[in-house]
Each structure stands twice: as C-alpha cells, then as structure tokens.
Amino acid sequence: MAVRKPPTERQRRLGAELRKMRERVGLSLTEAAALHRTDKTTISNTESGRFGVSADRVRVWAANYACPDHEYIDALTDMARERRASATYWWDEYRDLLVATVLDLAEMEHHAVALRAAQITHMPGLLQHEDYTRAVFAEAVPPLQPEDLERKLEFRIRRSAVLDRPEPPKCTFIIHEAALRMTFGGRKVTKLQLGSLLEEAERDHVTIRVLPFAAGGFPSAGASAHYAYGTVAQLDTVQIDSRAGSMFLHAETHLANYRAVLDRMEERSLDPNRSRDFIRKAIQEL
Structure with missing residues (x-):
C-alpha cells in the first residue's frame, strides 16, 4: 500500500x-x-x-x-x-529534500495576489542577492553540508522568480535599518546586496520602505512577518519564523493583528524615494 x-x-x-x-x-x-x-x-x-x-x-x-x-x-x-488536478509545481522537485514548511512558503507566495513583508535583521528572502544568501546560510547552526547549502540556495533563488511573472503579486517590503547594516559576507557582499535592493525597487510592482533606527520603537520589534493576500480576504495567510521553523497563521484575530502591526511599521518607515536615498547612503558608508 x-x-x-x-x-x-x-x-x-x-x-x-x-x-x-x-x-x-x-x-x-x-x-x-x-x-x-x-x-x-x-x-x-x-x-x-x-x-x-x-x-x-x-x-x-x-x-x-x-x-x-x-x-x-x-x-x-x-x-x-x-x-x-494533481498539478506539479516547481517546488515539488524538493519534496524529499527540504523541510515541508519551506515548500509551503513557496506555495503561499505562488498563490498570493499581493505580498507584504517586514524584516528586522535579514533582507527579505525574495530580494536576496545570491552571494548574500550564501553568506546567511553559511552561518547556520549546525553547519550545513556543502550539498545542502547549494540546494537551499538554489531553492531561495527559484522562489524569487515569483517577482518575474507576467502578472506578479504587488509587493511591499519593510526593511529595518538593522538589516541594512548587518554585513553578512563582509562589505563587498553587503554592497552587492544593497545595490540589488535599489534595482529591485525600480520594478513597478515592488515597493521598498526603510524603517530607520531614528523611527524608534514599533510593535513586534523582535519578529519578522510575511503576509500573503489571498484572492478573498478570508484566505489571507501570515507566515512567521521561529528557531523551530515556520508557522502559518490564518485565524481572523491573527490576521487582523498582523495587518495592524504592518500598518504601524509602514507608517513609521520612510517613503519609497527617501528609502532609496537611505540605501544609497548606506552603500557609501560601507
């Protein structure tokens, strides 16, 4: 059987x-x-x-x-x-190679009509430069075997293809200054990553907003959030990371609370033009 x-x-x-x-x-x-x-x-x-x-x-x-x-x-x-329909998607190739929650995240992004994410100490996964991602994975505990690192890197790169679709989801990324200042892979890699952010910000469907240290405190300051909008509001999902892995929440109270958190963070962040200027200045200061 x-x-x-x-x-x-x-x-x-x-x-x-x-x-x-x-x-x-x-x-x-x-x-x-x-x-x-x-x-x-x-x-x-x-x-x-x-x-x-x-x-x-x-x-x-x-x-x-x-x-x-x-x-x-x-x-x-x-x-x-x-x-x-037993449809096969690209992430199914990794079904026996990566943990299920990572595949579920790719599935969530694929079906979303819009995405809104807040990152505190890392760049959003969909916007990560390959060298930056490699440097982040190199810090894993316990250390990844070389073949596992390459597999996770390939998967992360393929996830970002959702932004290249003919009708991509409308995306808003709120990135805290801490993530901009964190030099994974050293100064050279960080410059590549910040330059890549500026390129991504030129897309019509991508909005990047920087939340500077000067903005002060904000709700859920210790946690990142990835909010996917469904075809109807009842099918929205929020994904959060923990040391034990990803969690997917869809209770109405959770969704309302995370929308409020993201709204508050967005209100305190710089507008897209000032955010790009902030990133350019961060590059110059490296």
Whole structure:
C-alpha cells in the first residue's frame, strides 16, 4: 500500500476553511455527516486536510451550510481543483529534500495576489542577492553540508522568480535599518546586496520602505512577518519564523493583528524615494 503524502499547508487550509464554515452554523461532526450523507470520520479527515475534496463537494457542503459568500466559495473550489488536478509545481522537485514548511512558503507566495513583508535583521528572502544568501546560510547552526547549502540556495533563488511573472503579486517590503547594516559576507557582499535592493525597487510592482533606527520603537520589534493576500480576504495567510521553523497563521484575530502591526511599521518607515536615498547612503558608508 502506497504511503499517503502529508498534506501541504494550502491543503490543510482548505480543510480548515470547511471546518470554519461548519462551525459558523453550529453543527457538530455528527450533524454535518448526516447533512452531507456521509460519516463523521470523512468530515474530520477532510477538515484536517488528510482527505482530498472535489470542487463539487465544496459547493455542496457550502450550500448545505447556507454560506452566502459566493466569492469565498469560488476561491475554495479553485483550491480544491488544484489538489484534485494533481498539478506539479516547481517546488515539488524538493519534496524529499527540504523541510515541508519551506515548500509551503513557496506555495503561499505562488498563490498570493499581493505580498507584504517586514524584516528586522535579514533582507527579505525574495530580494536576496545570491552571494548574500550564501553568506546567511553559511552561518547556520549546525553547519550545513556543502550539498545542502547549494540546494537551499538554489531553492531561495527559484522562489524569487515569483517577482518575474507576467502578472506578479504587488509587493511591499519593510526593511529595518538593522538589516541594512548587518554585513553578512563582509562589505563587498553587503554592497552587492544593497545595490540589488535599489534595482529591485525600480520594478513597478515592488515597493521598498526603510524603517530607520531614528523611527524608534514599533510593535513586534523582535519578529519578522510575511503576509500573503489571498484572492478573498478570508484566505489571507501570515507566515512567521521561529528557531523551530515556520508557522502559518490564518485565524481572523491573527490576521487582523498582523495587518495592524504592518500598518504601524509602514507608517513609521520612510517613503519609497527617501528609502532609496537611505540605501544609497548606506552603500557609501560601507
């Protein structure tokens, strides 16, 4: 018997949205199973992402739950079609080579209609120069084997291709001055990285804003955040890093709080033109 692959974050998210839909109408698993003419084990496994679900079934369940939001239902049926179509994406090549949360991040970015990220001590992953990324990975604890470092570097570079698509997501990157001053790889590599930032800032769909030390304190000062906007607001996701790995949050309270944090940081950051001037000055000071 073939081993069932664990669900991706996006697949788990589809199941979670079906669970939220059920809970909004106050139905238990047993009651929902009777309504859908199935068993509660199927409901539970579908809501956890362990079982796939067809687009037709999503529509039937949504109708049974009397969900009135047609745009939301359409977005969920699109997610169901992605899984049932067994589509292969570029990150699937790394499925047995890298941790699942890294692949889930690439998947999140791929499906986002817009991205907003805040970085405190590192450059945003999508904007990292190859030499800078190599220098960051060289500091890993425990140290990476050469082949693992090269694989992670290749994956990071391929992630950034989302910015090169014909219809790329609108991106806003808030970068703290600490990240600009951190010299991973030394002065030469840092200059390359800052110069690359200036080039990326020329793209119409990329906005870079610097949050200088002079701006003072700000909320969640110790943590970075990567916010992906879905095709409908209910499908937004925020990804945060910890020493133990990535976390993906999509509860309404978490989303609202992180939007507020990013809003506050953006308000205190320099506008795009002044940010570019700040980066140029940082290059001159190296």
